[in-house]
Amino acid sequence: MEENTTNEDGATTYKHMSADQKRIVFEFLQQNSRNMKVKKGFKKIAATKFSISARTITRIWLLGKQNIANGIDFSGKSFGHAGRKRVEIDVNMVKEVPFNRRTNIRSLACAIHLSKSTLHRRIREGHLRPHTNSIKPYLTEENKRARLRFCLSMITHDMNLNISLFSSMLNSIHIDEKWFTMTKKNQRYYILPDENPPLRTCKSSNFIDKIMFLCVVARPRFDTLRNTMFEGKIGIFPFITKEPAKRKSKNRPAGTLETKPINPITKDVTRKMMIDKVLPAIESMWPGGNSGGIIFVQQDNAKPHISVDDPEFVEAAKRNGFDIRLCFQPPNSPDLNVLDLGFFRAIQTLQHEQAPKSIDELVAAVEKSFVELHHDKLNKIFLTLQLNMIEIMKKAGGNNYKQPHFDDNQCPNGSIPLQLSCDEELINSVHNHLSHSS
Incomplete structure (x- = not known):
């Protein structure tokens, strides 16, 4: 479950609640209820206590009441599994790509039919590493x-x-x-965001x-x-x-x-x-x-x-x-x-x-x-x-x-x-x- 909140800058943030956190909220509401009805004002108290919205308090209470007979299970399907599914690739197929097509991310991603962002993430994870290659003298x-x-x-x-x-x-x-x-x-050079870069001039960079x-x-x-x-x-x-x-x-x-x-x-x-x-x-x-x-x-x-x-x-x-x-x-x-x-x-x-x-x-x-x-x-x-x-x-x-x-x-x-x-x-x-x- 995700709880929408607003930080000091006015931006919306999301608070993920684990099954244990939901259970603690439900038990607090249960202790302050009579005949499975929350006492007046305690939903607002719970929202303040746990820093979540009253709407989320209501959802947790309804979910707990529906499953109380079969054992309460607050393990939401989205917790820990949110977002897009990971694209699984076999990095060994990079070996089949000629070195002249591995000089940049765009060329390599095209050769193995992947998006540039997916390939970039694999590089950051260490599955691939960048290598700078210099020409060496030819030896007879x-x-x-x-x-x-x-x-x-x-x-x-x-x-x-x-x-x-x-x-x-x-x-x-x-x-x-x-x-x-x-x-x-x-x-x-390393400069400040609002700083003008230095101007270097020369009649010809080749001379x-x-x-x-x-x-x-x-x-x-x-x-x-x-x-x-x-x-x-x-x-x-x-x-x-x-x-x-x-x-x-x-x-x-x-x-x-x-x-x-x-x-x-x-x-x-x-x-x-x-x-x-x-x-x-x-x-x-x-x-x-x-x-x-x-x-x-x-x-x-x-x-x-x-x-x-x-x-x-x-x-x-x-x-x-x-x-x-x-x-x-x-x-x-x-x-x-x-x-x-x-x-x-x-x-x-x-x-x-x-x-x-x-x-x-x-x-x-x-x-x-x-x-x-x-x-x-x-x-x-x-x-x-x-x-x-x-x-x-x-x-x-x-x-x-x-x-x-x-x-x-x-x-x-x-x-x-x-x-x-x-x-x-x-x-x-x-x-x-x-x-x-x-």
Whole structure:
């Protein structure tokens, strides 16, 4: 039974009464009746007492009198079963729908002959889940073998513990380029209902001002008490140049030095950046100086990168007693570089909070974000890289795996490990796969 009431705002609400509530009302009326007739005024008293209308009191009294001989049953047919009947569907039929028809609710609902609202309710109930899918690099069989060989080269055997561990990567430096834009094409804001949204303008959204940066990081180092000895953030260097303005304007006179992005980025530009900026930064910040042995600088296979035996770089890398060598990561493998595993995204998140309006402000915002990003995140990304290598070996060199992430929950005692272990059976299976596929 539903009781119509009006709240303070004048809106109509509905009060569902259970069988027990109706029985209590009937018993109150029965106690205040004579010869099954309610005493004068007690229906109004009951309505006030139970906060229901006098009409509902009358219905309960009549229903109780009609069934008193056969045992009073106040279980209404509508209580607990009101509304439209639930549409039962077999969610497994979604598997038969091609993925290209599952990109939105409208398309999927049409494919399985359901209404959008019914399908939306099943998603909210957890029977279906949304998934964002990103395109991954295409891998040839040779690419997969190169990825497996790279993973095996990072594994060492600890004779004392009799287990296989990944390299600590303390002598590895990861470098990569990244475009940082002035703003995003689409930006989410949270505003008040009566607040005007911000107006962002640009002559063309396809030509938003952007600068390419070369980022250089290594594995952070800590002492036995977890005090930071080396943050691992060697530097982030913009590909920019200073040029005098050719004409005067309302903003500056002619001849004023303006910051311009270097475009295109060629091997000569990369070589100059590596020799003039990257090598001095490594030499000045590297823990232990030139007594730390060989330092490997890992880069991807982009065309502007110089070769590992570039004469000018090799000569410059040996100065001041250092032994710095270039190496390539496997082709089509951004998942084997810590910068692509999350470090760049973290910097971009901080950078966009600065809302730069000029090239100089953009450079300052990126450099500030690089400095502010905590080195603990960088350390965890290096461990995520080791988790990635385990997944790559499980997939025989493929990249069709769910991206793992290292977090504090994987450290029961609160101590972040330097190296992760690798299962011996997995290592043997990779060796067998390489021997049979070569």
